[in-house]
Amino acid sequence: MSFTTRFAPSPTGPLHLGHAYSALLAHDMARANHGTFLLRIEDIDPQRSKPQWHAQLIDDLAWLGIRWDAAPMRQSDRMPAYRAALDQLWALGLLYPCTCTRRDIDLALGAPQEGAPHHGPDGPVYPGICRTRPRSGPRPTDQHLRLDMAAALSGISSTTFLETGPDHAGTITRTAQDYAARIGDIVLARRDFGTSYHLSVVVDDAAQSITHVTRGADLFEATAIHVLLQRLLGLPHPVYHHHRLIRDSQGKRLAKRDDARALAKFRAEGATPQTIRRMVGLDPVPPSA
Ligand code: GLU
Numbered sequence: 001m002s003f004t005t006r007f008a009p010s011p012t013g014p015l016h017l018g019h020a021y022s023a024l025l026a027h028d029m030a031r032a033n034h035g036t037f038l039l040r041i042e043d044i045d046p047q048r049s050k051p052q053w054h055a056q057l058i059d060d061l062a063w064l065g066i067r068w069d070a071a072p073m074r075q076s077d078r079m080p081a082y083r084a085a086l087d088q089l090w091a092l093g094l095l096y097p098c099t100c101t102r103r104d105i106d107l108a109l110g111a112p113q114e115g116a117p118h119h120g121p122d123g124p125v126y127p128g129i130c131r132t133r134p135r136s137g138p139r140p141t142d143q144h145l146r147l148d149m150a151a152a153l154s155g156i157s158s159t160t161f162l163e164t165g166p167d168h169a170g171t172i173t174r175t176a177q178d179y180a181a182r183i184g185d186i187v188l189a190r191r192d193f194g195t196s197y198h199l200s201v202v203v204d205d206a207a208q209s210i211t212h213v214t215r216g217a218d219l220f221e222a223t224a225i226h227v228l229l230q231r232l233l234g235l236p237h238p239v240y241h242h243h244r245l246i247r248d249s250q251g252k253r254l255a256k257r258d259d260a261r262a263l264a265k266f267r268a269e270g271a272t273p274q275t276i277r278r279m280v281g282l283d284p285v286p287p288s289a
Pocket of ligand 1: 008009010042201214215216219
């Protein structure tokens with residue numbers, strides 16, 4: 001079986017040890033499988049993505065010894081592909097426009113008859129306020145577009161994906177009930193930049209012919225969304241490997257704003273790529289590998 005994996009950072013802050021682990025693990029897996037390693041820059045958010053972070057991450061990855069086998073894909077170049085996927089879902093009647101603010105949603109969820117809101121990978125499950133809004137005519141581009149989860153699941157009783165990561169290895173099944181209760185009508189196109197992480201990642205994993213998605217365990221629940229979108233859009237399902245997260249000394253997950261663990265800082269203090277491999281628990285590789 002061919003093996004193509006990727007590292008897909010967002011240039012919204014410095015890469016830290018967690019990113020280094022993710023990138024090195026994916027790179028090691030590609031090399032061990034005589035496969036292909038690709039880089040994708042996830043810069044759909046023009047407010048948060050910065051050229052300085054893009055340049056720094058390329059430099060950090062090269063310093064770590066990571067080599068990508070094709071020119072990096074940039075999501076900001078890929079808007080036509082995302083629009084085509086949204087058009088496909090709109091034509092199927094699976095999207096609806098939504099004008100709700102965070103406050104509208106919180107208020108609706110706070111109403112006493114609603115009970116405790118369920119939280120999914122994107123926060124509280126949307127209470128459906130805009131679900132009856134018209135879906136005919138041209139696809140609106142100035143409002144959020146949500147996936148009508150019930151309509152998307154008509155005729156689908158469950159989805160499955162193959163997981164090889166340490167926490168859940170095996171075939172993972174998500175039922176229609178899981179989707180309704182834990183995920184709900186997620187936003188697939190944001191009004192401010194016309195796409196979303198979920199839609200773009202699915203379209204681009206297919207465009208880059210990714211056979212194995214390697215990424216952090218924090219995205220495990222989001223994979224159910226991606227597998228469903230692959231099915232709706234007629235795209236192949238990769239195998240998933242959700243790896244452990246690198247935590248700080250208090251056990252907290254590292255975040256981009258956590259400059260203390262930035263790779264650049266370790267580099268400035270004289271760390272070598274082998275030091276970083278050791279710090280994240282990866283075996284050393286000979287310099288020629
Ligand atoms: N861009 C995402 C991040 O930096 C990763 C997306 C993925 O691996 O699917 O967290």
